[in-house]
Amino acid sequence: MAAGFKKELTSGDPLFEPLLKNRRIALVFFENSTRTRFSFEIAARHLGAGTLNFSASSSSVSKGETLSDTIRNLEAMQVDGFVLRHPSSGAADLITTITTKPVINAGDGSHEHPTQALLDMFTLREHFGTLKGLKVIIIGDVLHSRVARSNIYGLQAAGAEVGLCSPVTLLPFDPSRLGVTLFTDLDCAIAWADSAIVLRLQLERATGGYLPSLEEYSFHYGLTDDRLERIQKHLLVLHPGPINREIEISNHVADRIQPPGYSKSMLLEQVTNGVAIRMAVLNTLLGGISPA
Ligand code: CP
Numbered sequence: 001m002a003a004g005f006k007k008e009l010t011s012g013d014p015l016f017e018p019l020l021k022n023r024r025i026a027l028v029f030f031e032n033s034t035r036t037r038f039s040f041e042i043a044a045r046h047l048g049a050g051t052l053n054f055s056a057s058s059s060s061v062s063k064g065e066t067l068s069d070t071i072r073n074l075e076a077m078q079v080d081g082f083v084l085r086h087p088s089s090g091a092a093d094l095i096t097t098i099t100t101k102p103v104i105n106a107g108d109g110s111h112e113h114p115t116q117a118l119l120d121m122f123t124l125r126e127h128f129g130t131l132k133g134l135k136v137i138i139i140g141d142v143l144h145s146r147v148a149r150s151n152i153y154g155l156q157a158a159g160a161e162v163g164l165c166s167p168v169t170l171l172p173f174d175p176s177r178l179g180v181t182l183f184t185d186l187d188c189a190i191a192w193a194d195s196a197i198v199l200r201l202q203l204e205r206a207t208g209g210y211l212p213s214l215e216e217y218s219f220h221y222g223l224t225d226d227r228l229e230r231i232q233k234h235l236l237v238l239h240p241g242p243i244n245r246e247i248e249i250s251n252h253v254a255d256r257i258q259p260p261g262y263s264k265s266m267l268l269e270q271v272t273n274g275v276a277i278r279m280a281v282l283n284t285l286l287g288g289i290s291p292a
Pocket residue numbers: 032033034035036037107113116240241242
């Protein structure tokens with residue numbers, strides 16, 4: 001379904017059936033977002049749905065209203081579905097016990113970000129044709145990353161092999177239970193992989209004693225042209241965004257979408273694919289009819 005939506009989206013003059021006409025979708029974001037929030041909004045509008053934008057700072061949450069009461073009140077206004085981003089792991093799961101309406105997790109704490117993983121997998125499948133047997137290395141701050149967790153589960157379910165490359169302080173507890181290949185040396189990880197998902201170093205948490213310094217992190221775990229050239233490895237590069245330029249990824253690697261070079265950046269392609277994936281998710285969950 002997402003492939004059909006993408007074809008129309010990138011046609012230059014997209015025109016969609018209003019499959020979600022008269023539906024009202026609440027975009028409930030308790031955390032900042034650029035890509036996820038706007039792509040859900042664009043996706044909903046393409047399908048003819050109305051969107052209600054909620055931001056915690058301008059709502060009654062600032063007066064102490066709970067998440068559960070917020071959802072109950074929105075539901076009482078006859079909202080048809082919720083897209084929730086929340087800093088607490090498990091928040092989306094919690095509100096499925098409050099409402100009977102579809103709830104889409106747009107990122108909960110350091111737990112999961114399912115639609116990001118779907119768009120990453122879609123991007124990889126578009127490029128490689130299949131995910132079966134594909135080797136994907138996830139580089140960086142796995143400990144705090146909801147994107148990493150959703151990608152590990154999704155990619156493995158689709159038959160890909162997943163590797164993690166991270167300082168040990170930024171790995172989750174007992175990573176062996178995840179069924180992944182572990183690397184601490186980035187050169188070895190790159191030599192192993194077909195593609196890399198580079199994670200944002202969560203600078204807001206990096207002060208917690210996880211790293212000696214940003215310079216040292218960048219030296220050992222930053223994806224740069226020099227490193228790729230030294231290993232002579234061509235790599236398809238994904239990053240969920242937002243990026244810390246010249247920390248986890250160099251400008252050249254982040255911005256190179258054409259040869260020559262040892263990498264191809266999919267960062268903006270991922271963003272386009274995010275709209276198509278979120279259209280497919282909304283259409284599936286809110287009762288639309290599948291397009292041809
Ligand atoms: N990838 C992602 O979730 O980006 P935003 O935080 O901008 O939504």
